[in-house]
Amino acid sequence: MNNAASTAASSTATPPLSAKVVEPTIFDLSSPGRIGVTMPASDVPETDSPPQHFLRSELPLPEVAEVDVVRHYMHLSKFNYSVDSGYYPLGSCTMKYNPKINEDTCRLPGFLFTHPLQPIETVQGNLALMYQLQEWLKEIAGFAGVTLQPAAGAHGEFTGVLMMRAYHKSRGDDKRMKMLIPDAAHGTNPASVGMMGMTVVTIPSDERGNVDLKALEAACDDTVVGMMLTNPNTLGMFDEHIERVIELVHGCGGLMYGDGANLNALLGIVRPGDLGFDLMHFNLHKTFSVPHGGGGPGVGPVGVAAHLVDFLPEPLVGILEDDEDDTPPLYGFIKPAKSIGRMKAFNGHFGGGFVRSFTYIAMHGPDGLKDIAQYAVLNANYLLAKLRGTYHVPYDRICMHEFVAEGQFEDSDVRALDIAKRLMDYNFHPPTNYFPLIVHEALMIEPTETENKDSLDAFADALIKIAEEAKSQPDLLHNAPSTTLFGRMDEVKAARELVLCCWLPEGYDENA
């Protein structure tokens, strides 16, 4: 690491403009008459084209050969940093290594080429897998029911808020319009509530990173829908008064929603349902190794306690006929009695989501899952111990799977952003920065369980070295990154000029 550090530090000059690495767009690469894929000739007697006035005149798509396409996307792929290429301690995102076997199981032809509307008798394998995954998620988090349908964490939250609303309404309790959300929460929590026309009451955190019990108590009344809590929270802290928090929310008739973004820390450690959470979304793309895909697809199942099972979105997978002697059960879809309805078309993110997570859970078993949480927490506490003397950690106690340090120093003008960018020169993906909002210049570090001690040491060394640079050579940080293919971006130009595509319709007036 010392070598890498000195190399990075010595090559600070901005590369000359002649060294541009720009890859042409696929439209730039187009040349009239080039063919990528040829489809077979028609084998049926010809039908006349539809009347001319139904038809489009131009189809302005690129014309490129297959080799052009392959090289183009190969070039682009090399512009990306990824978990497969290096350490990615992006807080709250759980960028763990995703086992390669998942990529094979999710592409088995029986999964790839089944239609969502096929008769259930022809897709019992898919339905058995979905049923089993529902059961496993219930067991892992301590719930009575699970919907696999939501497409992402935020979609799961929206599902959860809809169910909370439906639950209160079903009891004739129409005045509940207030959702309690801690100041450390992800932005998706208040946004999900905003979509429902409810109001958000922000609950502050105390000096140990717990929900401030006094503030919570004061906010609890008979207009509370419930509370949305991430636990461990975005500071990486498990709330030390979690049972009291839930007692207060339940005491005023509210429901307790868990944001499962940080469930990786709890596998085999504690079940949110046992603590009294009424419902929670899972992020299969964080906890259960669905790769993040450059921004999706996510998968956001929601688990609920018994009193909310009837409100789950339709459809759920259930057993329609029990197994007998040598015949397996018949799986099929069921609609909960007071269902909030459908969250998306068809059956959820089956192939890219459920199959990968099923594979992952099957290969871990109960002990393997507990190992995941224990090593995720071990790694975070190890990094915290190594960095504590160099970076100020405002909420400093045994953390869970992540912690938040301040990316600022008393005798330097560098900011968290500069530290993040400088880490790229050391070939690390930066931590999440400027979140959570309650820490100044936040650097939110989540090591995950799939990193070994060597990479943690190298990362800690780089951060310690950067802290020195912040004092001795601050411009190194201000100008970082300098060893990557691209430098800092002109974000203002992007927002002001708003060039959102490289092709414009014919007759399009750019000045309009």
Next chain:
Amino acid sequence: MTYIPTSPHERDDMLKVIGVKSLDDLFDAIPAKHRFPKLDLPPALTEMEAYAELSDLAQSNENVRGDLISFLGAGMYNHYIPSVIDHMLRRGEFYTAYTPYQPEISQGTLQAIFEYQSLMSALTGMDVSNASHYDGATATAEAVSLAYAQFRGKRKKVVISPTLHPQYRAVIRTYTQGMNIEVIGDDNQLPITNYQLPTTNNPITDDPISNLQSLLDDNTSLLILQYPDFFGRVNDYTKLIEASHAKGALVCVVANPTALAMFKTPGEMGADIVVGDGQPLGIPMWYGGPSVGFFTTRKNFVHKMAGRLVGETVDNRGQRAYVLTLTAREQHIKRERATSNICTNQGLLALATAIYLSVLGKSGLKQVANLCYQKAHYAARELNKIKGYKVSSETFFHEFVLECPAPVAEINAHLLDEGILGGYDLSQDYPSLANQMLIAVTEMNSREDIDVFVKILSEVNHE
């Protein structure tokens, strides 16, 4: 099986640095009575065992690439996926990266999304595309949110066509539960004639669906139409869109992207928003997902559009580059004032779609559309010749409605015995459409498949 690379020796060293004795000591903050539950899960499998178990599950399905000949569509379609797409998707640099928050080291994802946006705008005939939504249904629901925001919640009516996909209509209703708006126009009890277009031969001058038009008023924020509609029919919506605009309402068209290689774009017809499911563009059916929801619109609505957006810029070395832009619209800045809680897009599937549109290109996509059109029309002609069956659709793309002499469920059961996955039973969603089967034909169906299908149906009739 484990993917934890830490050795016991390293673990002990790390515990020492932390200052605790054991891994369990790290969890003192957890209430003792709930700590370390015994999970009732099956014991761990090795990779070899897991692969075998998953293979068994997959093989107990009947798939449409070997087990069954499929004529089922209804929103998800069996198309050929060129090999090159999955080879590129399997690059770890693409699929194990996160949302491109750090543009200096995410230009691959960013440029790919920028090109996806460009390709989708080109295909739909619109100005701008976002980085994608979860699927076609949720993209349609986001159009409702856009229109709601555009009129600041003052227009309280959304008119949806009864020939919009039933599941899309269901999702719109779920999404709008807390919005204090009325969703009307799709009364499923109508007789089939109300789903029919006027039968004169000039669809440009015809008033397409007068029922919908009569529902539009000054309180309408959005009209939603499907193109081709759920029954596969191609309508020119120009007049209806004009009528909607005359009332000040926006129009969203839910489009099948393959059809847009052949038919006039919704953009040309004047649509304000064009959305749909990108699954036909290089994404396997995968039992329903994940696919990608595309969302394209006019430039003047870009600030109201939900979802991620990639824009072109330069870096500090003067190189052309891309960033996530207009992020101030999003939940992590606006929190409860954001119009949407969208956090992800369907990154990897948007990439698949971009590669599909690139490698098929201008000629390949036209060929696919033409094959779908030709084979569907051949099938319709042949089916229409069988006594007791009648094809009721006129101008259609690759899907059409077949009136059958018996309940569709019965016919489909018989087809399944012969290895054929029959069409969609419309009576499930439209009680008035008993005995009506929605049939999809794509380039994957050979003439032989179609002839077998016709032959078996003619046998059903004679039983």
